[in-house]
Amino acid sequence: MEIRDRKAAQRRAGIMARRGLPQAERAAANAAICARILAMPCFQKAENLLLYAAFGGEVDLAVLAEQAARLGKTVAYPVCEENFTLTAAVPGLDGWEVGAYGIRTPVLERAALVRPEALDLVLVPCTAFDAVCRRVGMGKGYYDRYLPRCRNAVALGVAFEAQRVPEAAADEQDWQLDGFVTERKVYRGTDEFEL
Numbered sequence: 001m002e003i004r005d006r007k008a009a010q011r012r013a014g015i016m017a018r019r020g021l022p023q024a025e026r027a028a029a030n031a032a033i034c035a036r037i038l039a040m041p042c043f044q045k046a047e048n049l050l051l052y053a054a055f056g057g058e059v060d061l062a063v064l065a066e067q068a069a070r071l072g073k074t075v076a077y078p079v080c081e082e083n084f085t086l087t088a089a090v091p092g093l094d095g096w097e098v099g100a101y102g103i104r105t106p107v108l109e110r111a112a113l114v115r116p117e118a119l120d121l122v123l124v125p126c127t128a129f130d131a132v133c134r135r136v137g138m139g140k141g142y143y144d145r146y147l148p149r150c151r152n153a154v155a156l157g158v159a160f161e162a163q164r165v166p167e168a169a170a171d172e173q174d175w176q177l178d179g180f181v182t183e184r185k186v187y188r189g190t191d192e193f194e195l
């Protein structure tokens with residue numbers, strides 16, 4: 001099978017897997033993942049974070065966002081712009097709308113922007129991943145284009161164990177993540193940073 005087709009199949013299966021988690025299991029896994037990230041040096045040291053607003057059964061990082069704000073960290077969210085680029089935006093007062101793909105998104109006009117080089121930690125959603133931290137996303141390449149610009153940030157994938165596959169269908173363009181966090185453990189992708 002072509003890599004493109006394997007990717008599409010893993011994407012479909014991963015979306016089904018993350019949506020199919022029973023409510024109680026999902027809640028427990030979300031809590032465990034947030035607790036795990038909270039304990040990581042790469043989170044504790046980070047001043048500027050890029051999170052995401054969960055949709056389609058993704059790991060929900062709301063508890064982590066709350067704690068990060070309480071700790072005085074800057075918490076930005078991705079906004080989809082032209083040519084599949086992302087902008088990191090910190091929502092202002094009354095600063096949310098339903099944006100591209102039906103995802104809750106900061107209103108750019110009321111947001112403070114964070115430059116990609118200023119980010120210390122990027123939490124990356126996925127549809128499927130593997131133990132060496134290859135990632136399959138939603139298929140538009142937003143993060144593959146954006147992560148190389150975040151040259152000072154730890155890129156940490158976030159997923160449920162149910163989304164893990166033996167070998168993710170990644171290609172040359174797919175950005176290698178520094179690690180992946182699930183409810184079970186932290187997987188290490190590179191040794192560039194302390195996680």
Ligand SMILES: Nc1nc2c(c(=O)[nH]1)N(C=O)[C@@H](CNc1ccc(C(=O)N[C@@H](CCC(=O)O)C(=O)O)cc1)CN2
Nearest residue numbers: 052053054055078080101103125137138139140142143
């Ligand atoms: N929470 C969250 N925010 C994010 C992302 C993400 O994966 N999760 N993104 C990460 O890139 C960007 C948005 N990328 C997206 C790309 C495609 C589709 C989408 O729904 N595509 C198809 C259907 C996909 C399918 O079911 O196979 C469509 O357009 O209909 C959604 C988001 C930026 N924000």
Ligand SMILES: Nc1ncnc2c1ncn2[C@@H]1O[C@H](COP(=O)(O)OP(=O)(O)OP(=O)(O)O)[C@@H](O)[C@H]1O
Nearest residue numbers: 007135136137138139140141142143144145173174
């Ligand atoms: N760094 C890049 N520069 C330009 N185009 C890219 C880059 N990375 C990926 N693309 C293109 O984007 C499209 C989608 O890529 P891919 O299937 O890897 O997305 P994905 O990683 O699953 O999605 P996402 O990052 O949005 O969650 C492909 O056509 C690919 O060629």
